[in-house]
Amino acid sequence: MEQGGNSSQAGPALPSILIIDDSLSALCTLEAFLCDEFTIWSAQDGAEALELAQRLRPDLILLDVVMPGLDGHEVCRRLKRSADTADIPVIFVTVRDEEANEIDGLQLGAVDFIAKPFSHAVVRQRVRTHIELKRHRDWLRxxxxxxxxxxxxxxxxxxxxxxxxxxxxxxxxxxxxxxxxxxxxxxxxxxxxxxxxxxxxxxxxxxxxxxxxxESLAEAISRALAPVAEGTPLQVSVEQRGVPFPLPAASVHAMARVAEEAASNAARHGAASALQVSLVYSAEAIDMTVRDDGCGFDLQAFDSGRHGGLGLRGMNERVAALGGTFGIRSEPQGGTVVSARLPRPQTRSGNA
CATH class of the missing domain: 1.20.58 (Methane Monooxygenase Hydroxylase; Chain G, domain 1)
Structure with a gap:
């Protein structure tokens, strides 16, 4: 049973939750509690759940303990053995409230428990808490x-x-x-x-x-470029088109540093007077273009080693490390255009 909530909504991707329970009524109840804040995926058996978790990489898993076939404990054990799913927080859903049962679940790697019958307020608050904790863990990673x-x-x-x-x-x-x-x-x-x-x-x-x-990406870039332009003739502008979607902290940081390095080159080496940063959000990616009106440089001379480093290798490595692409166009007296493209974080909405 694979489906994603909020499939008709446009705009920023919501954090995603995979709910695993053999009871259709439990699935429907939990989805009703959470669908306004999160994208919901669901499975009614352990085998399907493992396949979905591997493919969709949800931000959180709500996992029923008692299920036919692979029970919740075995599903959790296999999730934690896989490098692709080990970091996904698991909350066990159970009618068992014995201390021994909770200890077993925590030892398997679960982060919390939700008891049946469900409390709307408890479910929402625990889910919000662990989604936020995961966001901070990912940033620290x-x-x-x-x-x-x-x-x-x-x-x-x-x-x-x-x-x-x-x-x-x-x-x-x-x-x-x-x-x-x-x-x-x-x-x-x-x-x-x-x-x-x-x-x-x-x-x-x-x-x-x-x-x-x-900070949004535009705000992070504006903040990073302010000290670069200070005390120079360089006039900086940042514009964006499309509907912005949330980006991981690492992506915001990398794009801001690429823009900063490009602006530093324009101010220090290119004698530029204007620099424009364009951010375009699409269904597939975020595209950033940094264009200056400076003197430019000979890319062939750079490639042959006759030009200074200009930080281009570092910019390329930042973008490539996040699965993106980096490019640069320049010619003497023709200005320089630096481009970076990062794929949109997996939306996990609609049918996969």
């Missing part, structure tokens, strides 16, 4: 990679510059005639250190805002 890319792409480069300045200072100290140059080295090193500190603060603020769900 993706955080090390996002931080690692940031530290490599931005802070490591700044610290490398700082070390070069300090090396130059050390050599100058061994040559007294060069003493007048010392102040310049010191000033540049101090400026790089201050910039590194500010970049670190911005990274932490941005990650916190994304983790708490406070």
């Amino acid at each position: 993706d955080l090390p990679r996002a931080l690692g890319m940031d530290l490599h792409d931005r802070h490591a480069q700044l610290m490398t510059g700082l070390l070069l300045q300090l090396d130059a200072l050390r050599h100058a100290l061994s040559d007294p005639p060069a003493a007048p140059a010392l102040l310049g080295y010191v000033n540049r090193a101090a400026a790089l250190a201050r910039e590194s500190m500010e970049q670190t603060r911005n990274t932490v603020r941005g990650l916190r805002a994304i983790a708490e769900g406070e």
